[in-house]
Amino acid sequence: MFNKKFFLYLVLSLVFYGVVQFLITGMWLNDFYVDTLVLIGINIILAVSLNLINGFTGQFSIGHAGFMSIGAYVSAIMTYNFQMSFPVALLAGCVAAALAGLVIGLPTLRLKGDYLAIATLGFGEIIRIVWLNTEYVGGASGMNGIDKLTNWTWTFFLVLITILVIQNIVKSTHGRAMISVRENEIAAEAMGVNVTKYKVYAFVVGAFFAGLAGGLTAHYFYIIQPTSFNFMKSFEILVFVVLGGLGSTGGVVLGTILLTLLFTYLQEYPELRMIIYSLILIFTMIFRPQGLLGGFSAKKMVKKGGSSQDGSSTTSA
Amino acid sequence: MAAQQLLLNVDNVSRVFGGLKAVSDVNMQIQDGELVGLIGPNGAGKTTLFNLLTGVYEPSGGKIHLSGESVGGLRPYQITKRGAARTFQNIRLFGDMTVLENVMVAYHMHARHSLFTSIFRLPGHFKGEAEMREKAVEFLKIFNLDGKKDEIAKNLPYGEQRRLEIARALAARPKLLLLDEPAAGMNPQETVDLMNLIRWIRDEFKITILLIEHDMGLVMGVCERIYVLDHGQIIASGTPEEIRTNPHVIEAYLGQEV
Ligand SMILES: Nc1ncnc2c1ncn2[C@@H]1O[C@H](COP(=O)(O)OP(=O)(O)OP(=O)(O)O)[C@@H](O)[C@H]1O
Numbered sequence: 137m138f139n140k141k142f143f144l145y146l147v148l149s150l151v152f153y154g155v156v157q158f159l160i161t162g163m164w165l166n167d168f169y170v171d172t173l174v175l176i177g178i179n180i181i182l183a184v185s186l187n188l189i190n191g192f193t194g195q196f197s198i199g200h201a202g203f204m205s206i207g208a209y210v211s212a213i214m215t216y217n218f219q220m221s222f223p224v225a226l227l228a229g230c231v232a233a234a235l236a237g238l239v240i241g242l243p244t245l246r247l248k249g250d251y252l253a254i255a256t257l258g259f260g261e262i263i264r265i266v267w268l269n270t271e272y273v274g275g276a277s278g279m280n281g282i283d284k285l286t287n288w289t290w291t292f293f294l295v296l297i298t299i300l301v302i303q304n305i306v307k308s309t310h311g312r313a314m315i316s317v318r319e320n321e322i323a324a325e326a327m328g329v330n331v332t333k334y335k336v337y338a339f340v341v342g343a344f345f346a347g348l349a350g351g352l353t354a355h356y357f358y359i360i361q362p363t364s365f366n367f368m369k370s371f372e373i374l375v376f377v378v379l380g381g382l383g384s385t386g387g388v389v390l391g392t393i394l395l396t397l398l399f400t401y402l403q404e405y406p407e408l409r410m411i412i413y414s415l416i417l418i419f420t421m422i423f424r425p426q427g428l429l430g431g432f433s434a435k436k437m438v439k440k441g442g443s444s445q446d447g448s449s450t451t452s453a
Numbered sequence: 454m455a456a457q458q459l460l461l462n463v464d465n466v467s468r469v470f471g472g473l474k475a476v477s478d479v480n481m482q483i484q485d486g487e488l489v490g491l492i493g494p495n496g497a498g499k500t501t502l503f504n505l506l507t508g509v510y511e512p513s514g515g516k517i518h519l520s521g522e523s524v525g526g527l528r529p530y531q532i533t534k535r536g537a538a539r540t541f542q543n544i545r546l547f548g549d550m551t552v553l554e555n556v557m558v559a560y561h562m563h564a565r566h567s568l569f570t571s572i573f574r575l576p577g578h579f580k581g582e583a584e585m586r587e588k589a590v591e592f593l594k595i596f597n598l599d600g601k602k603d604e605i606a607k608n609l610p611y612g613e614q615r616r617l618e619i620a621r622a623l624a625a626r627p628k629l630l631l632l633d634e635p636a637a638g639m640n641p642q643e644t645v646d647l648m649n650l651i652r653w654i655r656d657e658f659k660i661t662i663l664l665i666e667h668d669m670g671l672v673m674g675v676c677e678r679i680y681v682l683d684h685g686q687i688i689a690s691g692t693p694e695e696i697r698t699n700p701h702v703i704e705a706y707l708g709q710e711v
């Protein structure tokens with residue numbers, strides 16, 4: 137991490153931050169552009185954290201919007217009902233989401249491939265229905281009038297921290313342990329890797345940052361509703377990751393930027409979204425399963441559930 | 454020679470799959486430092502026995518002790534931590550990782566830097582990672598793979614993938630190394646080299662090796678003691694000479710050259 141390339145990226149991104157901040161202060165950048173930048177940042181946090189679960193650890197999870205909603209609601213409750221400061225509220229949201237990751241993660245971790253996908257999807261829907269039926273957080277109409285505390289500076293630096301933390305995990309023995317789980321669970325366990333522990337780590341850290349993205353969202357758009365965190369949202373994050381490249385942080389950031397921009401300009405046709413996402417997903421899987429910047433093949437993630445995992449195949453080589 | 458210690462004690466171990474008794478009341482005692490072969494016809498239950506020893510399956514009956522400690526009901530990673538590492542009949546490398554990373558994963562359980570240390574890049578992280586890298590390169594040198602350390606494992610030729618799998622298992626620093634048909638698919642020259650290497654590993658690292666092998670000549674040549682498994686049961690055990698002349702073995706291998 138502390139090499140030349142790292143400092144180059146760091147300096148470049150700080151310069152980018154400074155230029156944007158300068159343009160905002162000088163009123164040269166109108167709200168539409170700032171909104172888009174913040175949205176890209178939040179989406180990057182979501183995609184990079186889902187990538188830790190799906191891309192690096194190889195667990196097919198599509199319940200990220202559920203974790204995100206926990207961060208959004210908990211942090212909003214903290215600032216709105218308890219007048220907590222923004223960073224404390226954000227942190228509370230992250231911790232709550234991470235705890236949910238732990239609680240949900242443990243029992244579902246025995247599942248693989250598409251079974252895990254279905255379980256995580258179900259979890260996301262359950263969380264949404266809990267919000268929907270909780271009067272304290274406004275039920276279907278959600279929470280209104282949340283202070284707008286998120287800005288470009290918060291977004292930028294939290295994106296930076298998210299990427300740093302994920303990269304620091306991935307480029308360490310703990311990250312290699314996660315990748316080994318993705319590559320071959322039986323072999324990983326046989327080499328002394330506590331597979332369950334690393335799956336849980338991936339879920340907890342992934343959920344933590346999804347919660348962060350939720351907190352930022354709640355405090356940027358004034359209002360949160362259960363529908364903002366439906367299956368569509370989880371699916372959207374998955375598409376960012378698959379298009380960018382599972383297990384490639386750079387690719388995922390690129391994919392997220394491209395797709396977020398695309399949909400900002402297609403905002404008037406929301407019904408097109410689902411169709412375009414599905415098409416992108418299908419075409420990526422067929423023509424470039426490793427994603428834009430060459431991660432690991434998305435086909436493997438889906439197929440994993442079906443392959444024999446008992447270590448006793450009698451194929452002769 | 455120092456008094457020998459019992460390293461592996463397999464006591465009446467069985468494993469049933471549905472109606473099939475894949476492993477049936479197997480007894481096996483392996484002393485510290487031995488190089489033991491496990492042979493038997495296809496489907497005899499050799500791999501299943503390995504899976505029982507390494508915790509992939511739980512025994513339906515019987516007890517397994519490693520260094521006097523029961524390993525029954527432990528997860529595979531816990532058994533590895535207690536000193537048994539293995540290779541697989543069907544190679545199971547971490548295909549998309551580099552050769553070096555494959556070996557580093559095996560060293561993971563000896564790592565002392567925590568996830569927290571790595572996230573915050575505390576000094577312990579750099580020290581720990583550098584140490585692991587050094588150790589891993591050392592192992593690759595032994596197997597003549599250090600020149601390929603940055604290659605993606607799945608791109609290696611077959612014979613080298615087999616060697617890498619052994620290097621990886623050895624990097625876990627086991628007391629007992631279990632090799633499931635390490636020479637499968639290798640040409641005769643590669644096989645001879647491998648057998649010499651296996652003997653050398655045992656002497657150099659002072660570990661115990663149990664290996665499954667189909668090639669009889671080869672097992673006879675390298676192993677000091679052999680167990681023969683047939684239909685899940687141990688039908689014979691002894692020195693290569695005893696096995697060669699054992700009528701049960703000749704019967705089990707009827708028509709094959711022993
Ligand atoms: N998970 C399982 N479920 C059901 N049957 C199994 C399972 N694993 C192994 N078997 C059966 O147990 C028997 C022993 O298989 P095993 O793989 O241990 O044989 P082996 O001695 O290693 O043979 P080979 O020399 O072909 O590798 C076989 O009949 C096999 O079909």
Ligand SMILES: [Mg+2]
Nearest residue numbers: 450499500542
């Ligand atoms: Mg076998």
